[in-house]
Amino acid sequence: MSNQHRQNPDLISPPQLVETPAALRRLVPLLMQEPRVAVDTESNSLYAYHERVCLIQFTIPAGDYLVDPLALEDLSLLAPFFASTEIEKVIHAADYDLIVLQRDYHFTCGRLFDTMWAARVLGWPQVGLGHILENYFDVHPDKKFQRYDWGRRPLEPQPTSYARMDTHYLLPLREIQTAELREKGRWEEAQEIFAYLRQHVARPTPPDPDATFWRIKGIHTLDAGEQRALYRLHLWREHTAERLDRPVVKVINNRRLLDLARVQPRNRQELRDAGMTSLQIRRFGEGILRALRAKSRPLPPPPAESKRPPEAVMSRYHSLRAWRKDMAYCRGVDTDVILPNATLWELSRHPPETLDDLLQVPGIGPWRQAHYGPDLLALLQSRSRPVIC
Numbered sequence: 001m002s003n004q005h006r007q008n009p010d011l012i013s014p015p016q017l018v019e020t021p022a023a024l025r026r027l028v029p030l031l032m033q034e035p036r037v038a039v040d041t042e043s044n045s046l047y048a049y050h051e052r053v054c055l056i057q058f059t060i061p062a063g064d065y066l067v068d069p070l071a072l073e074d075l076s077l078l079a080p081f082f083a084s085t086e087i088e089k090v091i092h093a094a095d096y097d098l099i100v101l102q103r104d105y106h107f108t109c110g111r112l113f114d115t116m117w118a119a120r121v122l123g124w125p126q127v128g129l130g131h132i133l134e135n136y137f138d139v140h141p142d143k144k145f146q147r148y149d150w151g152r153r154p155l156e157p158q159p160t161s162y163a164r165m166d167t168h169y170l171l172p173l174r175e176i177q178t179a180e181l182r183e184k185g186r187w188e189e190a191q192e193i194f195a196y197l198r199q200h201v202a203r204p205t206p207p208d209p210d211a212t213f214w215r216i217k218g219i220h221t222l223d224a225g226e227q228r229a230l231y232r233l234h235l236w237r238e239h240t241a242e243r244l245d246r247p248v249v250k251v252i253n254n255r256r257l258l259d260l261a262r263v264q265p266r267n268r269q270e271l272r273d274a275g276m277t278s279l280q281i282r283r284f285g286e287g288i289l290r291a292l293r294a295k296s297r298p299l300p301p302p303p304a305e306s307k308r309p310p311e312a313v314m315s316r317y318h319s320l321r322a323w324r325k326d327m328a329y330c331r332g333v334d335t336d337v338i339l340p341n342a343t344l345w346e347l348s349r350h351p352p353e354t355l356d357d358l359l360q361v362p363g364i365g366p367w368r369q370a371h372y373g374p375d376l377l378a379l380l381q382s383r384s385r386p387v388i389c
Helices: 021-032 076-083 094-105 115-121 129-137 143-147 157-168 170-183 187-199 209-213 224-244 254-263 268-273 278-293 311-331 341-349 366-380
Strands: 016-018 036-043 053-060 063-067 088-091 112-114
Touching: 016 021, 021 053, 021 063, 021 076, 036 094, 036 157, 036 170, 053 094, 053 157, 053 170, 063 157, 076 094, 088 094, 088 170, 094 112, 094 187, 112 115, 112 187, 115 129, 115 170, 115 187, 129 170, 143 157, 157 170, 170 187, 187 366, 209 224, 224 254, 224 278, 254 268, 268 278, 311 341, 311 366
Parallel strands: 016 063, 036 088, 088 112
Antiparallel strands: 036 053, 053 063
């Protein structure tokens, strides 16, 4: 670790909270005039039924800013900033941040530098932000805030200090990684990965009680009557969790739900005999007993089993996976740095015939076409397996 990257966290100016429309209007022009801005988000998935973004952190050379979405009804002023192709958004492990920003605010990312993926492209042995901050900046984040309830208000000094550290060092980290990427000839490769990440943001599916029912571990150990009881209990738990705005497992966990479906208690004493605590019985006992007494309803259809692809597709996929594994070993990186699984499946199902065709495959840009294209075509056309290293 170079001394030039060390900075005493106690000497850093406090972050500026953005909690009013006026403060947001002052912040946006500051962000728009920068070539790059560090960004992060904090959500309350561990504490709410409907997760939402509870904090958005920004760092520019002028300082750290924490935008409070719970205090602001309208964040649309930030949309042009995120969509800008001129301003680079520097994010560590951007996948989930991009998902929640698109889900909650319909923000799209016009330009991205992902410091976690840069670390992976470089073959760094540890790519978590905590490890990187320790190794490069001698900063040791307090891990107790990794499971903090970011929906709590008012915002307290310790968690806000922790949150700002998620962006405070990303800009100098980006400079370290940029120099190393260019030195090792991996800059273009990283840029292709960044583009793929921002262009292929997964769409989160809204809660579907019928779909999650069949995912309860142990459901297939129940007989038909017990499964019907479990379904009634499952729907009660979903409705209760939504009403209380808390995760379903914080109402009652799956193991206890299975026990109740097997025993099907008829009164409070039998709930106690089934292992429920006095607090659980006081809060949820009547609801559980009503659910068990309710008229049975048909079970939702189980999810359809995915159809196995044709053998020719599977053969191409296994060949590509083996090639990718060898290539990753030679380069000293994880396999998905070479190509993502979705790209392997696309190549297997619709094998391109020419180098130009490869550029139509999501996940393959000019750098991957040039470096991997001949190998990929040889494998897909059943020619001899390429010699990698």
